[in-house]
Amino acid sequence: MKAAVVRAFGEPLVIEERPDIEPGPGQVRVRVEASGLCHTDIHAARGDWPVKPDPPFVPGHEGVGLVEALGVGVTHLSVGQRVAVPWLGKACGRCEHCLSGWETLCEQQVNTGYGCDGGHAEKMLAWADFAQPVPDGVSPFDAAPLTCAGVTTYKALKVADVKPAQLVAVSGVGGLGHLAVQYAKIAGATVAAIDVTDEKLRLAAELGADIVIDARKENVGEVLKRHGGAHAAIALAVNDAAFEAANSGLRRGGKLVMVALPAHGTVRLPIFDTVLNGTSVIGSIVGTRQDLAEVFRLHAAGRTRVVSEIRPLESVNESIDAVLRGEVEARIVFDLGSGR
Numbered sequence: 628m629k630a631a632v633v634r635a636f637g638e639p640l641v642i643e644e645r646p647d648i649e650p651g652p653g654q655v656r657v658r659v660e661a662s663g664l665c666h667t668d669i670h671a672a673r674g675d676w677p678v679k680p681d682p683p684f685v686p687g688h689e690g691v692g693l694v695e696a697l698g699v700g701v702t703h704l705s706v707g708q709r710v711a712v713p714w715l716g717k718a719c720g721r722c723e724h725c726l727s728g729w730e731t732l733c734e735q736q737v738n739t740g741y742g743c744d745g746g747h748a749e750k751m752l753a754w755a756d757f758a759q760p761v762p763d764g765v766s767p768f769d770a771a772p773l774t775c776a777g778v779t780t781y782k783a784l785k786v787a788d789v790k791p792a793q794l795v796a797v798s799g800v801g802g803l804g805h806l807a808v809q810y811a812k813i814a815g816a817t818v819a820a821i822d823v824t825d826e827k828l829r830l831a832a833e834l835g836a837d838i839v840i841d842a843r844k845e846n847v848g849e850v851l852k853r854h855g856g857a858h859a860a861i862a863l864a865v866n867d868a869a870f871e872a873a874n875s876g877l878r879r880g881g882k883l884v885m886v887a888l889p890a891h892g893t894v895r896l897p898i899f900d901t902v903l904n905g906t907s908v909i910g911s912i913v914g915t916r917q918d919l920a921e922v923f924r925l926h927a928a929g930r931t932r933v934v935s936e937i938r939p940l941e942s943v944n945e946s947i948d949a950v951l952r953g954e955v956e957a958r959i960v961f962d963l964g965s966g967r
């Protein structure tokens with residue numbers, strides 16, 4: 628089977644033929660149809676973060692496909708069923724985080740495409756309890772971006788506790804941001820979308836953003852303050868300064884939700900303003916299985932639109948360059964031979 632492999636950090640991925648894989652107990656083998664390219668895959672391939680994967684590895688945590696083999700003990704999935712395999716490949720199920728609805732904080736978790744091989748391949752293994760059934764009528768090409776970009780931003784808005792009549796700033800309208808705009812609108816908020824390219828700002832407006840802010844030309848904090856200041860700012864741009872700009876546009880009591888993970892990212896927050904204004908800074912990492920089920924349900928009900936560009940896996944290195952140059956409208960999804 629064909630896979631895109633990171634052999635060494637910072638080097639182009641290599642398309643390789645790999646031997647077939649057998650599911651272990653509690654696992655399934657998935658014949659991947661579609662696999663979304665998340666900016667996290669790029670961080671993984673470059674070794675950007677303090678905790679690094681171990682090359683060689685196959686990135687990809689937006690893999691969607693059909694179950695083709697069941698490991699021992701798997702009874703709730705069946706061969707031929709369509710599933711999505713998210714970043715949260717597995718969690719322990721016993722720790723305080725797992726037991727209190729925060730399995731995304733489990734210290735024993737294994738991350739797909741990082742701690743084990745991921746979806747940028749014709750076949751992959753998944754732990755059956757964490758493979759999310761995809762509802763009928765949701766295409767694998769839509770399900771793929773929802774599996775990380777969707778669930779992560781849906782969760783970030785839950786963490787921000789967004790309410791109708793609030794102003795939500797979405798900083799960075801990429802793969803994640805284009806869905807964040809839609810979830811914030813579904814929550815009833817007024818949405819200010821911030822980016823640095825005309826195409827992304829145009830897309831944000833098309834998806835329902837009420838205010839668009841071009842961070843190249845405008846002072847983000849000032850514009851947000853002119854609208855009363857944001858109740859929540861969701862930081863999705865891979866740029867330290869964008870976090871600071873979004874933070875400067877919060878109203879009193881506002882929340883900065885940190886989601887993007889720039890390499891060696893650090894943010895300087897003014898202590899005086901943070902104390903005086905009672906603002907908070909919250910980190911948010913992906914979402915739970917329940918969050919993903921809700922994201923799929925919303926999409927099946929026609930409430931969200933996934934904007935994607937479908938490409939062959941062989942384009943992986945050009946695709947990474949296109950994301951880094953900001954030339955992708957929202958999400959690239961690799962077609963792993965879906966037969967479409």
Ligand SMILES: NC(=O)c1ccc[n+]([C@@H]2O[C@H](COP(=O)([O-])OP(=O)(O)OC[C@H]3O[C@@H](n4cnc5c(N)ncnc54)[C@H](O)[C@@H]3O)[C@@H](O)[C@H]2O)c1
Binds near residue numbers: 665668889950
């Ligand atoms: N916390 C989590 O659970 C989680 C999950 C998925 C992804 N991520 C991280 O989120 C980040 C975004 O991922 P993505 O796939 O959406 O990336 P992306 O490249 O598709 O989107 C980033 C967007 O930010 C915009 N941008 C760049 N500089 C900007 C600036 N100064 N101000 C405003 N916008 C700016 C870009 O034009 C682009 O539209 C990555 O760092 C990724 O690793 C985190």
Ligand SMILES: [Zn+2]
Binds near residue numbers: 667688714
């Ligand atoms: Zn991701």
Ligand SMILES: [Zn+2]
Binds near residue numbers: 718725733734
């Ligand atoms: Zn746990």
